[in-house]
Amino acid sequence: MGESHQDDLAVVRDLLPRVAPAGDVAADVRTWLGRMCSAAVTALPATGVGVSLMTDTGVLAVAKASDTLTDSLGTLQFTLGEGPCVDAFHEHRPVLVPDLGAVASTRWPAYTAAALASGVQAVFSFPLQVGAARLGALDVYRAEAGELSAPATGLALAFADVTVEALLDAQGAVSAAAExxxxxxxxxxxxxxxxxxxxxxxxxxxxxxxxxxxxxxxxxxxxxxxxxxxxxxxxxxxxxxxxxx
Amino acid sequence: MATVAPARLAEVFVEVADTLVDDFDVIEFLQMITTRTSELVAVPAVGLLLDDGRGRLQFMAASDEETRLLELFQIQHNEGPCLDAFTLGTPVVNADLAHAESRWPTFAPRAAASGFRSVHALPLRLRSTVIGALNLFGTDAGSLEPGDVKIVQALADVATIGLLQEKTIRHGEVLTEQLQHALNSRVVIEQAKGALARTHGIGVDAAFELLRTSARTHNRKLVDLARVVVTEPHTLPGLMR
Missing domain, CATH: 1.10.10 (Arc Repressor Mutant, subunit A)
Incomplete structure (x- = not known):
């Protein structure tokens, strides 16, 4: 058991280079986030992966996704002010929705309708956080309803962890060569x-x-x-x- | 070890029921479980670890600092009774540390060096899923009696129910959401302990007591106050200067 998360982290780190702040850190971070979403959508049982970086107050700062549809669903949450990623950020916990069709119509009325109309049936949102330090959320989308398995959940958490590390290192100007x-x-x-x-x-x-x-x-x-x-x-x-x- | 007086046991369960109201303080609740377990079965040190969703255990609460270190030691070395109870989903009862070196080559000597002679661990179970473990460290070789083991398992079950905040967890995702929230709450508290310790020039244990006292005085949840300490310190002039 003890190795499983370490393995997940190692798998994810192997998939992704570190952020290489060569000048324009913000641009480098965007590039890195794009790669991360592409790697995650391949590694996870997912049809789309998006990431939203937010300010302390939950305002969207940066959004990247594995594809344009996922990108628009991610930013839509901020336009509407509702959705799993908004809740994950504010509640400091994952918001896992294995069947969007079964979600109470009062929870995220506009977002749920839009997501279902886009062919998304399940969404799993993981906060990017270390304790009270919050950076945003990672969204995993699927075209079919159903739970994310425990191993897939572990891998998604590892993608969130590695994203947090990459963002902190970009901010702290940690070199790409760091071990x-x-x-x-x-x-x-x-x-x-x-x-x-x-x-x-x-x-x-x-x-x-x-x-x-x-x-x-x-x-x-x-x-x-x-x-x-x-x-x-x-x-x-x-x-x-x-x-x- | 003495079997528990029924009246005292009843008091503890009333206290638990009083705690498990809507939106209760999960860290204080787990802290209470470890402290009361220690008192009820007269075992000096009790700790509680939870699954972090990545198949690994994380420290959540302990009756004292030495226990906390032993729990962290088990996590770090990936070995010990708590890990066994968690991995196998079955209790470890009355393990004699003097004869446990083959079972736990690094943990057993470390626990013995801390003055403990016996160890017990009970899984936190939700049906077939194990979400963590409750660990008891004894300073005598005396064993937990079967009645004591039942009481400790009942407290472990109460901890599970409290953590999950629902009578029936129908879906795995609710479990993941709640556990991740509880685990992150613990991290927030550690960050706040650091900030308070530095602000007041005190140790991290004293900082934890300061946080608890302040939370009680102002009738706030420990984690909520801790979050304000590290995100909006300027709003707490008394506590954060």
Whole structure:
């Protein structure tokens, strides 16, 4: 059992290069997200995969998808202000809808009608988040109703995890050459890492998302595992300063 | 170990029923389950782990810090009674740590070095699905009596019911949604502990107590307050300066 998620993460990391911030980080992130959606739609039992990046307040910032239909369904949720991805973001949990046709008509009336009319029967939305740090949501669409199997759910969660890592690294200017193994931990269940995130937020006076990115950037620059850096922060041996990159 | 007084058991179940209202605090609830399990069967340390949806366990609650470290140790080394109970879906009862090295070569010596002599783990089960495990660490070689095991399993079942917040989970997706939410709530609390610890110059355990006290004082859910601590600290001038 213990290996299964590690395997999922390894599978997803193998499928995707790291973001290579070569100049225009925003453009590089968009390119990377497009590749991620294409890789995910192939790896998962899905007919479409879309990703929406949102601001703290849930306003859509960037949307990418494996195809134009998925893209329009993703952005439609923000036009309408309703849909599984909007709920996943605001409720901090996956919103899994194996049969859109069976959804109560009051839940997302306009979105459900539009999705069904587009031939989508099931949608599974996973928040891109680490604790209270929220970046957006990943949507998996299927043309047939039915549950996403446990292994497919695990793989979708791994795609969400790797997307979070890629976004943080783009923000923290972590080089594409960074060894992913050395940075494991942002979603790895090491509570010291989460505590260090909260501490770094206070030390730098920045948002939680920025603190996550800065910690990863520091670990990469110092060529040290994130967990070791986090331990130093929590045990008082290290305090990031506003001018350290 | 003494079998539980029925009156005390009744009190605990009344407390549980009082807690399981709409929109209750899942972290406080699990914390209560570990603390009450510890008291009821006179086992000094109790911890609770949950499946993270990727087939791996994550720490959720423990009656004390040493237990928390032992739970994390099991996750890190992918070995120990909690993992056995989770993987096999069957209880581990009265395992003697002095004779458990062949079974858990890294965990058994570590737990023994922490002063524990016996260990027990009960799966959190929803019919055929196992969603986590409840772990008990004893400092004497004395065994849990069959009556005690039933009580602990009942508490594990109560934890499962509370977590899933529904009498019948008809679909796997509800399970995934609830578990992921609970797991993320724990992460939010760790982030808030870090922020509070740094702001007040205190340790993370003291920061957790500060968060709990403040949540109770203001009648807020632990996770809701923790979320505000790390996303809108300026709205909490008393707590976050």
């Amino acid at each position: 992913p193994g050395g940075l494991d931990g942002v979603v790895d269940g090491h509570y010291v890492v989460y505590q260090a995130q909260g501490m770094t937020m206070v030390d730098l006076g920045v948002s939680l998302v920025d603190a996550l990115a800065r910690l990863r950037g520091h670990a990469y620059a110092a060529d040290r595992p994130l967990l070791d850096v986090a331990r130093d922060v929590v045990e008082g041996r290290l305090r990031l300063e506003p001018d350290t990159a």
